[in-house]
Amino acid sequence: MLSHDRVDGTASFFRAHQYLAREGEAQHRLFLLKEGWACRFRLLPDGRRQITALFLPGNWCELAWMQNFLPDQPVVALTNVRATAIPAAAIRQQCEQHVDIRSAIWSEMIAQERRQSDWIINLGRKSAIERLSHLFCEFHTRLHACGLTYGDQFAMPLTQIDLADVAGLTPVHVNRTLREMRSRGLIELQSKWLRIFELDEIRRLGLFEAGLRETPNGGVAPLRLVCA
Amino acid sequence: MLSHDRVDGTASFFRAHQYLAREGEAQHRLFLLKEGWACRFRLLPDGRRQITALFLPGNWCELAWMQNFLPDQPVVALTNVRATAIPAAAIRQQCEQHVDIRSAIWSEMIAQERRQSDWIINLGRKSAIERLSHLFCEFHTRLHACGLTYGDQFAMPLTQIDLADVAGLTPVHVNRTLREMRSRGLIELQSKWLRIFELDEIRRLGLFEAGLRETPNGGVAPLRLVCA
DNA sequence: GGCCCATTATAACTTATGTTGATGCTGTTA
DNA sequence: TAACAGCATCAACATAAGTTATAATGGGCC
Numbered sequence: 145m146l147s148h149d150r151v152d153g154t155a156s157f158f159r160a161h162q163y164l165a166r167e168g169e170a171q172h173r174l175f176l177l178k179e180g181w182a183c184r185f186r187l188l189p190d191g192r193r194q195i196t197a198l199f200l201p202g203n204w205c206e207l208a209w210m211q212n213f214l215p216d217q218p219v220v221a222l223t224n225v226r227a228t229a230i231p232a233a234a235i236r237q238q239c240e241q242h243v244d245i246r247s248a249i250w251s252e253m254i255a256q257e258r259r260q261s262d263w264i265i266n267l268g269r270k271s272a273i274e275r276l277s278h279l280f281c282e283f284h285t286r287l288h289a290c291g292l293t294y295g296d297q298f299a300m301p302l303t304q305i306d307l308a309d310v311a312g313l314t315p316v317h318v319n320r321t322l323r324e325m326r327s328r329g330l331i332e333l334q335s336k337w338l339r340i341f342e343l344d345e346i347r348r349l350g351l352f353e354a355g356l357r358e359t360p361n362g363g364v365a366p367l368r369l370v371c372a
Numbered sequence: 373m374l375s376h377d378r379v380d381g382t383a384s385f386f387r388a389h390q391y392l393a394r395e396g397e398a399q400h401r402l403f404l405l406k407e408g409w410a411c412r413f414r415l416l417p418d419g420r421r422q423i424t425a426l427f428l429p430g431n432w433c434e435l436a437w438m439q440n441f442l443p444d445q446p447v448v449a450l451t452n453v454r455a456t457a458i459p460a461a462a463i464r465q466q467c468e469q470h471v472d473i474r475s476a477i478w479s480e481m482i483a484q485e486r487r488q489s490d491w492i493i494n495l496g497r498k499s500a501i502e503r504l505s506h507l508f509c510e511f512h513t514r515l516h517a518c519g520l521t522y523g524d525q526f527a528m529p530l531t532q533i534d535l536a537d538v539a540g541l542t543p544v545h546v547n548r549t550l551r552e553m554r555s556r557g558l559i560e561l562q563s564k565w566l567r568i569f570e571l572d573e574i575r576r577l578g579l580f581e582a583g584l585r586e587t588p589n590g591g592v593a594p595l596r597l598v599c600a
Numbered sequence: 601g602g603c604c605c606a607t608t609a610t611a612a613c614t615t616a617t618g619t620t621g622a623t624g625c626t627g628t629t630a
Numbered sequence: 631t632a633a634c635a636g637c638a639t640c641a642a643c644a645t646a647a648g649t650t651a652t653a654a655t656g657g658g659c660c
Contacts, residue, residue, distance in 0.1 A: 186493050188579055194496040196489045208485065211478045216486060250439045253481070257436065258444060260488045261424045265414050267495035268422040268540030272617075303637065312496030314618055319639060335626095351416055500647070531607065545647055547609060563656090 153228035158182075158221040164205060165219040171209040173229045177201050180225035181301055184217045185309065195310045197260070200283075202290040207253055210235050223301045267312045270351065272321045275311040277350030280331065280340060285354060300338035381456035386410075386449040392433060393447040399437040401457045405429050408453035409529055412445045413537065423538045425488070428511075430518040435481055438463050451529045495540045498579065500549045503539040505578030508559065508568060513582060528566035 156175060158164060164182055165171050182199040184206070196217060199205045205219055210232050238245050259282065266275045280300075287298045304322070308315045325331045330346055332339040340346055347354070384403060386392060392410055393399050410427040412434070424445060427433045433447060438460050466473050487510065494503045508528075515526045532550070536543045553559045558574055560567040568574055575582070 184489075186489075188493075188497060192497045194493045196492045208482050211475070211482070213478075213482050217489065247439070250441075254436050254439070254441050257485065257488070260485070260492065261412075261414075261445070264424045264488065264491055264495060265416075265422045267492060268537075269416060269420045304639095305637080309496075315638090316619080316640090317617055320617090323639080532609095533607080542648055543608090544610090544649080548647090551609080 153230040156227045156229040158225040158227070160221055160223050162221050162225075163218055164221060164225075165209075165215045167216060167218050168214055170212065170214055171206075171232070173231050174207070174209050174235060175199075175205045175227040175229055177203050177205060178226045178228060180221060180223040180227075182219055182221045182225055183306075183310075184215075184219045186217050193309045194312065195306070196263075197256070198310065200286050200290070201292060202286075203256075204252055207249060207256070210239070210249075222306060272311070272313055272317055273324060274350050275313070276307065276318070276321055276325065277330075277346045278352050279307070279311060279350070280338065281343075281347050281350050281352035281354075283338070284340060284343070296341065296343055297337065297339040299336060300333065301336050381458040384455045384457040386453040386455070388449055388451050390449050390453075391446055392449060392453075393437075393443045395444060395446050396442055398440065398442055399434075399460070401459050402435070402437050402463060403427075403433045403455040403457055405431050405433060406454045406456060408449060408451040408455075410447055410449045410453055411534075411538075412443075412447045414445050421537045422540065423534070424491075425484070426538065428514050428518070429520060430514075431484075432480055435477060435484070438467070438477075450534060500539070500541055500545055501552060502578050503541070504535065504546070504549055504553065505558075505574045506580050507535070507539060507578070508566065509571070509575050509578050509580035509582075511566070512568060512571070524569065524571055525565065525567040527564060528561070529564045 153176065158180075164175060177199050179201055182205060183195045184197040184199075185193055185195045187193050199219070205227075206215070209215070212232065235245075235249075239249060262278070262282070266278050270278065283300060284293060284296075284298065287293050292298055302310070304318045305315045307313075308318045311318065313321070322331075322333060326333070329341055330349070331341065346352075381404065386408075392403060405427050407429055410433060411423045412425040412427075413421055413423045415421050427447070433455070434443070437443065440460065463473075463477075467477060490506070490510070494506050498506065511528060512521060512524075512526065515521050520526055530538070532546045533543045535541075536546045539546065541549075550559075550561060554561070557569055558577070559569065574580075
């Protein structure tokens with residue numbers, strides 16, 4: 145972990161349900177999340193909603209904006225969010241000049257791509273309980289990476305409706321599935337606090353592979369960008 | 373469209389079912405597909421298969437290899453494939469030196485990311501007929517971009533099994549759904565040749581949005597990389 | 601021309617997940 | 631403290647998609 149204080153960002157705050165970006169509106173600054181969760185999603189004309197990405201502390205939202213690509217989907221805060229906002233131009237410039245920053249950005253992009261790929265597998269081929277198990281493993285791994293897990297427990301602020309929109313299920317079925325997971329002694333989830341008993345078993349259930357995903361660059365741990 | 377003949381690639385050929393890359397094996401060269409289709413996929417322990425990306429003519433396979441990231445999923449040819457293989461190091465170098473190449477690579481990466489996002493929406497929230505409709509629109513758009521459509525028709529080499537593994541369905545249900553699409557006069561599909569009657573209606577059915585996806589860079593058409 | 605294998609096609613039956621609707625929590629605001 | 635809104639919970643019922651099985655094509659090859 146290296147600290148690059150060559151770029152100065154400004155602190156930004158969002159309240160739950162507040163939009164970080166809207167479809168089609170140019171973004172001139174990226175957000176490096178410090179605290180809280182956000183998501184990107186699409187709403188179909190008849191009201192169906194699918195969340196296509198989750199942003200957790202330590203994630204960039206969104207690297208594509210760096211190149212002035214217009215967002216094709218809105219991004220909204222799921223909880224209160226604290227972030228550092230950094231001008232796209234500044235990142236672009238730093239990226240040109242420093243190898244380590246380029247490399248950090250690539251790492252983050254590829255990690256994101258792999259999570260997307262995991263979600264495709266989840267949605268395309270897994271049962272409800274497998275999807276939720278995988279998701280909880282993913283949360284655990286991502287939060288662990290930024291020191292937000294406490295053993296086998298962590299804050300999991302998504303409502304059952306949010307979970308449904310991530311996992312491609314209905315809220316009712318999420319509820320049913322959580323009930324089963326609880327009754328099988330796999331998890332404990334109350335007031336947005338998730339505890340995973342038997343992490344290994346849940347990993348197996350969710351067909352979660354931490355393997356190559358952890359050290360994508362052939363074992364070389366990537367740098368993380370940190371702003372002053 | 374600009375031609376960059378600063379990098380020389382070597383012609384490569386693969387037969388259907390031949391692997392372009394295997395999980396975990398370092399790739400030192402990328403492939404720019406000239407002809408034929410390939411896919412990336414994951415196999416679950418019990419045999420379920422999900423295709424997570426399709427590579428069509430004009431696509432790079434895969435940009436992540438440029439930074440020496442190990443593939444976490446295999447890539448296999450679905451038809452005979454003709455491609456240009458280019459050393460990762462050469463692309464990296466060109467990328468450092470030329471703005472237009474950097475920009476072309478970003479464009480391709482973001483286009484890929486948006487297709488992935490569309491697939492997540494497809495798998496998470498759409499019915500079988502909506503998924504297949506969307507998929508056929510996507511094929512039409514992508515093939516059109518490289519001059520491989522003939523009006524409303526084009527070569528579509530996927531078997532029903534392949535389609536099932538892309539759309540997260542069973543082959544039986546793909547068959548059923550195709551039958552319905554045919555009987556509703558929406559498409560004609562025989563001997564790997566697809567004709568879409570009523571493209572607009574199928575776009576509506578599949579909830580396909582060509583909008584921002586076509587000109588991601590705020591209306592500026594991206595450069596395409598072409599090798600000598 | 602005839603055989604073979606992969607693919608396509610269909611039908612009958614099963615099941616996971618969706619739908620509807622009612623009830624009860626819980627945290628927030630006045 | 632009451633009233634409210636957003637969630638969580640649960641049950642009964644509906645349905646899209648999965649499963650299994652068998653038959654019909656159709657293209658490649660000797």
